[in-house]
Amino acid sequence: MKRTSLAGDSCPVARALDVFGDWWSLLIIRDASLGRRRFGEFQASLGLAKNILATRLRTLVERGILKTVPASDGSAYQEYVLTPKGHGIFPILVALRQWTEEFDEHPDEIATIMVDRDKGKPVKKLALYSQDGRVLGAADTTLKLRPARKTARRLATA
Amino acid sequence: MKRTSLAGDSCPVARALDVFGDWWSLLIIRDASLGRRRFGEFQASLGLAKNILATRLRTLVERGILKTVPASDGSAYQEYVLTPKGHGIFPILVALRQWTEEFDEHPDEIATIMVDRDKGKPVKKLALYSQDGRVLGAADTTLKLRPARKTARRLATA
DNA sequence: GGCATCAGGTTTAATATTGCAACCACACAA
DNA sequence: TTGTGTGGTTGCAATATTAAACCTGATGCC
Numbered sequence: 001m002k003r004t005s006l007a008g009d010s011c012p013v014a015r016a017l018d019v020f021g022d023w024w025s026l027l028i029i030r031d032a033s034l035g036r037r038r039f040g041e042f043q044a045s046l047g048l049a050k051n052i053l054a055t056r057l058r059t060l061v062e063r064g065i066l067k068t069v070p071a072s073d074g075s076a077y078q079e080y081v082l083t084p085k086g087h088g089i090f091p092i093l094v095a096l097r098q099w100t101e102e103f104d105e106h107p108d109e110i111a112t113i114m115v116d117r118d119k120g121k122p123v124k125k126l127a128l129y130s131q132d133g134r135v136l137g138a139a140d141t142t143l144k145l146r147p148a149r150k151t152a153r154r155l156a157t158a
Numbered sequence: 159m160k161r162t163s164l165a166g167d168s169c170p171v172a173r174a175l176d177v178f179g180d181w182w183s184l185l186i187i188r189d190a191s192l193g194r195r196r197f198g199e200f201q202a203s204l205g206l207a208k209n210i211l212a213t214r215l216r217t218l219v220e221r222g223i224l225k226t227v228p229a230s231d232g233s234a235y236q237e238y239v240l241t242p243k244g245h246g247i248f249p250i251l252v253a254l255r256q257w258t259e260e261f262d263e264h265p266d267e268i269a270t271i272m273v274d275r276d277k278g279k280p281v282k283k284l285a286l287y288s289q290d291g292r293v294l295g296a297a298d299t300t301l302k303l304r305p306a307r308k309t310a311r312r313l314a315t316a
Numbered sequence: 317g318g319c320a321t322c323a324g325g326t327t328t329a330a331t332a333t334t335g336c337a338a339c340c341a342c343a344c345a346a
Numbered sequence: 347t348t349g350t351g352t353g354g355t356t357g358c359a360a361t362a363t364t365a366a367a368c369c370t371g372a373t374g375c376c
Binding site for chain 2: 003004006008010011012013014015016017021022023026027030033034047048085087088089090091092093094095096097098099100101102103104109110111112113114115116117118119120121122123124126127128129130131132134136137138139140141142143144145146
């Protein structure tokens with residue numbers, strides 16, 4: 001009766017959720033992307049139990065989202081920073097943020113807006129484009145079976 | 159010791175996760191966006207326990223992500239379909255999908271690709287743009303305090 | 317050095333959630 | 347009207363979350 005794992009699922013959405021789809025992981029990643037690095041910083045910011053934080057940090061490191069580095073202040077402690085794989089989660093955070101901005105019932109409770117650092121102006125909404133530059137909504141897309149990879153290149157040229 | 163609620167959080171990411179950030183909700187929403195509508199369809203597709211599915215569907219309806227409609231086949235049963243608020247989650251699903259496509263260790267296990275319905279070509283990667291059209295990475299953005307809303311318009315003009 | 321304190325956890329125990337399976341009610345079909 | 351499929355609910359065992367106590371090594375201070 002373990003929580004069912006989605007790791008072997010063929011759906012890429014499920015596979016992502018298997019990695020960081022639990023209640024706290026994405027918030028830890030959000031904090032990391034805001035520059036938080038220390039155990040205590042995460043704990044103070046998120047207010048979650050320390051044992052939960054410890055296990056989450058451990059699995060996020062195992063899964064290549066975070067890595068531990070020596071503390072930047074020269075102390076003997078360690079810090080947790082995002083790997084490239086972890087930084088790749090940024091668009092997901094943006095999408096979540098923009099959904100709340102658009103649909104939340106109490107938008108006045110949202111504390112922050114995302115702006116571009118250069119100009120200080122709000123960023124645009126994420127949009128999905130086709131290869132020829134059209135904006136696509138959900139109804140303009142379909143799923144196709146992934147074409148099989150060229151596994152026999154060596155044979156074909158041999 | 160209830161699971162801590164994120165509903166009152168001021169972070170829009172946390173607020174979104176409070177609505178559909180649990181283990182199953184996003185997969186139900188994914189299924190709904192693929193056209194699945196019936197309790198049995200969700201259950202067969204996701205393989206989750208029926209009691210869990212029942213409570214998830216109930217809370218997703220409560221929260222305005224899904225709504226129930228009379229069955230499209232004329233039977234007395236009901237179906238679950240996405241509301242506009244639910245359809246708004248589409249970019250999040252795309253972002254999750256694209257993260258897996260880019261970073262998963264076993265991309266060969268991904269079954270499908272998203273294509274635009276018209277041309278059948280893979281969609282482009284979601285990108286974040288500034289208002290003047292530059293592509294922004296995480297490092298090119300900052301959070302600013304949301305400016306207070308103009309609450310006193312009536313007074314000001316009175 | 318010696319002592320107090322802090323950072324970063326682990327352990328323990330209570331509570332909540334999940335998962336499974338059995339059961340149930342209604343709709344529909346023959 | 348008997349059977350079957352759909353859409354649940356209920357009960358129980360297993361697991362996960364939580365809070366709080368505890369622990370250990372690092373750091374700060376005199």
